[in-house]
Amino acid sequence: MHIAVLPGDGIGPEVTAQAVKALRALAANGPQFEFTQALVGDAAYDAGGDPLPEETARLAERADAVLFGAAGTYDSDLRPAEARGGHALLRLRKRMDLFANYRPVFAFPELLGASTLKREALEGVDLVVLRELTGDIYFGQPRGISVVDGERVGINTMRYTESEVRRVAHAGFRAARLRRRKLCSVDKANVLETSQLWRAVVTEVAADYPDVELTHQYVDAAAMLLVRKPRDFDVIVTGNIFGDILSDAAAMLTGSIGMLPSASLNAEGRGLYEPVHGSAPDIAGKDIANPLASILSAAMMLRLSLGQGGMADRMETAVRHVLAEGLRTADIMEDGATLVGTEAMGDAVAREL
Amino acid sequence: MHIAVLPGDGIGPEVTAQAVKALRALAANGPQFEFTQALVGDAAYDAGGDPLPEETARLAERADAVLFGAAGTYDSDLRPAEARGGHALLRLRKRMDLFANYRPVFAFPELLGASTLKREALEGVDLVVLRELTGDIYFGQPRGISVVDGERVGINTMRYTESEVRRVAHAGFRAARLRRRKLCSVDKANVLETSQLWRAVVTEVAADYPDVELTHQYVDAAAMLLVRKPRDFDVIVTGNIFGDILSDAAAMLTGSIGMLPSASLNAEGRGLYEPVHGSAPDIAGKDIANPLASILSAAMMLRLSLGQGGMADRMETAVRHVLAEGLRTADIMEDGATLVGTEAMGDAVAREL
Ligand SMILES: CC(C)[C@H](C(=O)O)[C@@H](O)C(=O)O
Ligand SMILES: CC(C)[C@H](C(=O)O)[C@@H](O)C(=O)O
Numbered sequence: 031m032h033i034a035v036l037p038g039d040g041i042g043p044e045v046t047a048q049a050v051k052a053l054r055a056l057a058a059n060g061p062q063f064e065f066t067q068a069l070v071g072d073a074a075y076d077a078g079g080d081p082l083p084e085e086t087a088r089l090a091e092r093a094d095a096v097l098f099g100a101a102g103t104y105d106s107d108l109r110p111a112e113a114r115g116g117h118a119l120l121r122l123r124k125r126m127d128l129f130a131n132y133r134p135v136f137a138f139p140e141l142l143g144a145s146t147l148k149r150e151a152l153e154g155v156d157l158v159v160l161r162e163l164t165g166d167i168y169f170g171q172p173r174g175i176s177v178v179d180g181e182r183v184g185i186n187t188m189r190y191t192e193s194e195v196r197r198v199a200h201a202g203f204r205a206a207r208l209r210r211r212k213l214c215s216v217d218k219a220n221v222l223e224t225s226q227l228w229r230a231v232v233t234e235v236a237a238d239y240p241d242v243e244l245t246h247q248y249v250d251a252a253a254m255l256l257v258r259k260p261r262d263f264d265v266i267v268t269g270n271i272f273g274d275i276l277s278d279a280a281a282m283l284t285g286s287i288g289m290l291p292s293a294s295l296n297a298e299g300r301g302l303y304e305p306v307h308g309s310a311p312d313i314a315g316k317d318i319a320n321p322l323a324s325i326l327s328a329a330m331m332l333r334l335s336l337g338q339g340g341m342a343d344r345m346e347t348a349v350r351h352v353l354a355e356g357l358r359t360a361d362i363m364e365d366g367a368t369l370v371g372t373e374a375m376g377d378a379v380a381r382e383l
Numbered sequence: 384m385h386i387a388v389l390p391g392d393g394i395g396p397e398v399t400a401q402a403v404k405a406l407r408a409l410a411a412n413g414p415q416f417e418f419t420q421a422l423v424g425d426a427a428y429d430a431g432g433d434p435l436p437e438e439t440a441r442l443a444e445r446a447d448a449v450l451f452g453a454a455g456t457y458d459s460d461l462r463p464a465e466a467r468g469g470h471a472l473l474r475l476r477k478r479m480d481l482f483a484n485y486r487p488v489f490a491f492p493e494l495l496g497a498s499t500l501k502r503e504a505l506e507g508v509d510l511v512v513l514r515e516l517t518g519d520i521y522f523g524q525p526r527g528i529s530v531v532d533g534e535r536v537g538i539n540t541m542r543y544t545e546s547e548v549r550r551v552a553h554a555g556f557r558a559a560r561l562r563r564r565k566l567c568s569v570d571k572a573n574v575l576e577t578s579q580l581w582r583a584v585v586t587e588v589a590a591d592y593p594d595v596e597l598t599h600q601y602v603d604a605a606a607m608l609l610v611r612k613p614r615d616f617d618v619i620v621t622g623n624i625f626g627d628i629l630s631d632a633a634a635m636l637t638g639s640i641g642m643l644p645s646a647s648l649n650a651e652g653r654g655l656y657e658p659v660h661g662s663a664p665d666i667a668g669k670d671i672a673n674p675l676a677s678i679l680s681a682a683m684m685l686r687l688s689l690g691q692g693g694m695a696d697r698m699e700t701a702v703r704h705v706l707a708e709g710l711r712t713a714d715i716m717e718d719g720a721t722l723v724g725t726e727a728m729g730d731a732v733a734r735e736l
Pocket of ligand 1: 102115117119120274573576603
């Protein structure tokens with residue numbers, strides 16, 4: 031099995047290295063993995079003037095799965111969009127047609143203390159945000175800044191086609207079937223026509239899944255409910271920009287954003303796996319970042335793209351064990367636990383495997 | 384002083400009635416208020432086929448200030464946009480050019496228990512979301528659903544002009560000056576050109592306010608920070624759609640969304656005042672809604688549009704007193720407090736005045 035490893039920027043390289051270490055430990059007595067590493071993001075831009083070199087994109091397309099670190103650092107945001115690290119991610123998503131972005135959010139029983147939410151609000155939270163990832167205002171045309179009547183005007187276009195909504199709606203219903211059979215579709219249909227189409231199509235698709243309970247929420251109400259009653263959600267399906275905001279808010283609820291993995295899949299089940307947390311340049315290179323989100327992303331990769339559910343289970347169990355032993359990186363540290371660095375946490379997981 | 388009273392739908396009429404009661408109690412020994420009531424939202428649609436009758440709009444424009452309840456109920460969302468209650472609010476905002484929507488979010492010391500957030504995360508939270516209210520994807524053209532290549536396509540346009548951003552940026556800096564002098568501008572400049580213009584203009588305006596500290600956050604990061612460190616925010620300035628989502632999330636953090644007022648002002652300081660909570664049709668007509676957000680909206684009206692800061696202070700003090708006495712509506716009820724209905728809560732505030 032061929033895995034493209036794109037560590038990227040900030041803490042990307044150090045956390046991804048721990049995930050590779052864990053995969054190697056698993057492989058010691060199982061199927062072999064072949065890893066090919068390539069540059070992406072600012073690292074690639076600095077090396078050759080393009081955050082997504084053609085060679086990297088080809089590698090990602092050819093591989094059985096992509097293990098991604100993080101792309102872009104805040105510094106690079108002064109450059110034009112095409113030159114920015116984060117832009118590489120958008121291009122790769124589009125090029126590989128990774129329309130279905132799954133972000134599971136769960137409260138680790140061991141980590142309830144790390145959240146700003148009360149224990150009783152958090153206990154039992156187990157939801158997935160399914161974010162459409164290749165459409166919406168991220169990619170809609172026309173876009174840009176121009177001068178109209180003597181002043182600058184900025185324009186972006188929110189746009190969804192029926193078929194774009196339909197395929198992600200199907201993905202949402204299928205995900206709900208594997209869980210508690212509740213799907214909440216989030217839009218802003220009281221204001222936006224794009225959302226009215228979204229709601230209409232999701233409602234049509236629901237006819238194929240009579241066993242799944244479908245509800246609709248406006249995005250502002252959904253943001254409130256996530257804070258108020260996060261336990262009530264099972265699968266949330268929503269567009270690209272609303273999903274960007276809601277999935278980050280939901281991730282932070284648990285207090286363990288350093289623990290949360292994500293998967294971005296295309297219609298063939300090929301995918302890109304990355305931690306939710308991003309490049310965090312302020313803590314990069316200090317051996318303090320939490321590698322568990324990257325390791326859990328590798329577990330999702332094993333399950334969803336490589337057909338290795340058993341290995342995925344073992345990897346997730348190993349993570350639970352090191353937490354139960356009391357090992358903690360700085361972001362989830364609490365009284366009585368043992369503080370460890372990025373490398374030591376990775377070693378501990380590899381040892382378990 | 385002439386106040387247009389637009390109670391609207393759902394719990395709008397019952398909570399607005401308590402605010403009017405409080406204003407009358409204040410007026411007993413002070414300046415006189417003249418109240419003119421008119422239909423808006425579903426109530427107006429049901430009566431005459433238009434959620435914002437011309438007569439209502441004219442009254443709102445003529446009055447010194449508008450006290451608004453809530454417009455639109457979930458039921459009406461099956462009708463075309465123009466027929467919906469909520470649409471009346473959008474039209475009124477646009478027509479009166481109410482571009483600056485202030486949503487103060489504060490944790491009442493007496494109500495910390497009602498939040499899903501831990502006391503230590505919540506204590507001292509005191510921020511204002513300043514949401515631009517007359518531009519963005521809410522109003523941008525083109526918009527609509529059409530058929531392209533044999534399938535339906537939904538389109539909306541995010542659009543900001545330089546002057547639209549400039550005036551709300553000035554409002555943000557001025558608001559920060561009256562507070563802790565920190566302004567956080569929220570956008571999605573790593574993806575959207577509209578946000579790049581937003582960020583550029585806010586940065587230009589900052590030159591006029593060297594005494595205010597300006598920071599920028601992406602909307603996804605801002606959603607996380609609101610959950611993680613809400614105390615760090617002073618004034619947040621953002622566009623219409625991001626403000627819609629973030630202000631609701633922020634309001635829910637405090638656990639007392641039934642307590643939070645809002646003001647929507649135009650360049651002349653004329654404004655519309657409404658509770659943040661909306662029409663809540665599920666609890667309408669049961670005398671259980673919390674009228675304090677409407678009463679506190681009336682206090683904002685006294686201060687910001689009617690030049691009656693002293694009366695506003697008295698009204699806010701009265702609210703704190705009834706809370707200190709232990710009176711609670713159902714939404715903020717806790718052990719040891721006294722449960723009261725909408726009407727009784729309004730009476731208690733009026734008595735204090
Ligand atoms: C880096 C940025 C372009 C990206 C996005 O907005 O999609 C990030 O926030 C994410 O959620 O993966
Ligand atoms: C009712 C709706 C149109 C409105 C909005 O989206 O602006 C509401 O959510 C609000 O925040 O005032």
